[in-house]
Every structure is written in structure tokens, then in C-alpha cells.
Amino acid sequence: MKLITWNCNMAFRKKLEIILEEKPDILVIPESESPDKFILKKEIPKPEDSFWFGDNPNKGIGVYTYNDFKIKVLEDHNLEFRFIIPLLISNQEIEFILLATWCQKPKKSDNYGTHTWNSINYYTKLLDNEKVIIAGDFNSSSIWDKPNREANHTNIVNRFKERGIKSTYHIYHEEEQGKEKHATLNLHRKIDRPYHIDFCFASDYFIKRLERVKVGEYEKWTNYSDHKPLIVNFKIGDNLI
Template identity: 35%
Template sequence: MKIVNWNCNGAFRKKFKLLEQFDADIIVIQECEDPERSIDTNYKDWAKNYIWIGDNKNKGLGIFCKEVIKISNNNWQRENLKHFLSATINDDFNLIGLWNHHANSPTFGYIGQFWKYLQINKSLMSKAIIIGDFNSNKIWDKWDRWWNHSDVVRELEEIGIRSLYHDYHNERQGEESVPTFYLQKNVLKPFHIDYAFADEKEFAVIKKFEIGLNNNWIQWSDHMPILIEI
């Protein structure tokens, strides 16, 4: 099974065909339009099997699947945290797509949003894959917080969920050699802020982990797509 994640930087209705090269079974997209309320008929026809959430119809989080894939919304508690979608895939495993926001929180912005979501739903995260735009990296850890990036990684590891990139490439958190994001599309400002985590027992073997190259994708988005094959 192939899974792609991409923060498309908006206007996904004009970009979804770019992902056809991956032949992905599941596509997780940040900053995409709600297909149900889109007036683009090609986009609506493409998005036949999906779940979506967002503050407005033009920019949200979606999980899109091939029609042969069964996707069921878990409707796990979110408590206004932004933005998280949890689904069961083929009645077999849980997929959590996310797009961490600042969410106008003076304290719990970005990785703090996921830390809260993790506290609420940790007991449900069996046979789970967690993938998305975390807007976070260990390099921004604040020593006096108990929910920084490193704390979240540690809590996931305690329940048997590890980062696929770091496991596949044998790199440490905060020392990633391949960026997933270029601030303001500037190749001189690279960061690694998009991740995929997975249950280490259920998904012990990862066949592929690839990150798109900036010269192929930066014209379309400041984020590079991630492809994993399990």
C-alpha cells in the first residue's frame, strides 16, 4: 500500500493530477478545498472517496482514497484542536492525518495541538499510522515545556509508534538531511517538519520512504510530498 502526504499550499483542485505519478492508495492533503463545496467538476469527480475537515471550504485537511479502499471516519475527539482526521482503513488499521495549527493558542500552538490530541486519544492509537504537516522539529524545543517536539516523539515511542523517516534513513530527530519544507519557497531556508509515524509491530517493514525534490515541486508548494510504501 502506498500513502502520500502533501501540504499543497492551496488550490489543490489545480494540482491533484500531479500526484498521479505515485499511484497512491491513500493521499493526505493539507490546505485543500472541500470537494463537496467545490465548483470544480474535475476535482469533484476525482474526490469520490474521502473525508475532509476545515475552518472554511477553501482550506482544510483531507484524506483521499482509491475507490477500492474502505475508509471509515473514526470521529475521535478533537475538542476544537486543529486539524486532525482519524479513520479506519479497510477495517484493518487506523490512519491519522493532521495539519498542526497555531490555532490562536498562546501556549499550545502547533506541536502543542498534537500533544493535546495525543493525550485525548492515545489509548485508541493501536495499529496506527500518523502522517501530516506537524509544523515542528526538535530544533525548536523549549526546555521548560513538557510537550515539545521531543516529548511528543517520546510519548509515541512509549506506545510503540516510531518515526518512519528516522527509522528508514537511520537519522536522529533534529538532524534530518532531507528537508520537507522551504520557508517562503526559498531553497536556502530548508526545514524538516512533515512526518509519518507508524506502529512498529504492525508496520515493521517499510518498503519505501521518499521525499519529493525541491526542483520538481517548489513551483507548486513550499512543502515537498512524502511517499511511504508499507
């Protein structure tokens, strides 16, 4: 199973073809426009299933699946954390919880991590499931931690760890939070302004089945977005991509 999260920097209909070159099963796409706006060439495969949420039809969060994966929206989506959305993803081989994530700053805070921190507490029962993935654009990093701030990125990572949920990138590459060698964002598309703010956290079930994690190359993806895709492979059943 291959999951890709990529903040596409809007106009996803024009960029779907390029991300499909990576042969995804599941796409988590912050800043995607509504699928109602998709006008695809005949040769571009349409998603097997899709989910989109947002206030602006040009810029929300989309989840798109291929290879028989289906999406079900869970009823307990808390609109306080509007862009942290609990979904059930399934096919004949597996069923799991996905929290599709595009972190926003709350109106009364300058900390992007606030909604993530609060959502961990709200979705505590969902996070207790054996099969959980939280993936998307978190807009946070340990390098921006502030003293005595509860919703620091490091505290978020540690709270996930308490539940047996870890960052696939950091496990695979054996790197520390805030010291990543591969940036997922180049601010204003500048190569000298790299940050790692896109993540795929996964429960132990998936960590044991982790095959590969890579970040797209700057030279290729900067033509399409200031973010680069985070591409995660898991070995599920007999399906190894």
C-alpha cells in the same frame, strides 16, 4: 500500500494530477480545499473515497483514497484538536487507524506542538491499536524545542515511542530528529530555508512492513507548494507498490 502526505498550499484541484503520478493509495493533504470545489478533467481519476474538514472551504485538511480503500470518520473526534482527525481506513486486506494531522497553534499558545501533545493523551485508546498511522503537517521540529516546555517536538516523538509508534522517515533513513537531510518544507519556497516538519509516524505493525520512504525533489515540487510530499511504502499482503 502507498501513503503520501503533502501540504499542497491550497488549490488542490489543480495539483491532484501531479500527485497522482506517484500512484498513491492514501493521500493526506493539509491545506486542501473542499472536494465540492473539485472540477477535474475526465482523464484524472476521482478518489475512491474522500474526507475533508475545515472552516474555510478553500483551506482545510483532506484525505483521499484510491484502489478500494474506504474512509470512516470515528465518532470521538475532539474538536479541541480540530485538525487532528481520527479515521478508520480499510480495504479487503487491512483496516487501521489514521490520525490525519495539520497542526495549528492554539489561541493561547505560540507552540504548534500543543495540540499534538494533548491529542496523544486524549486519543490514548486509539493509539493502543496494533495498526496506527499518524501523518501530516506537524509544523514542528526538534530544532525548535524550548527548555522546560512540555509540548516540545522531542517529547512528542518520545511519547509516540513509548507506544511503539515511530517516524517512518527516521527509521528508513537512519537519521535523528532535527538532523534530517531531506527537507519537507522550504520556507517561502527558498532552497536555503529547509525544514523537516511533515511526518508519517506508524506503529510497529507498519514499521516491520516498511518498504521505502522518500521526500519529493525541490526542483519539481516547489512549482506547486512550499512543501514537498513525504511518500511512504508499506508491504501489505501481496500488494507491493
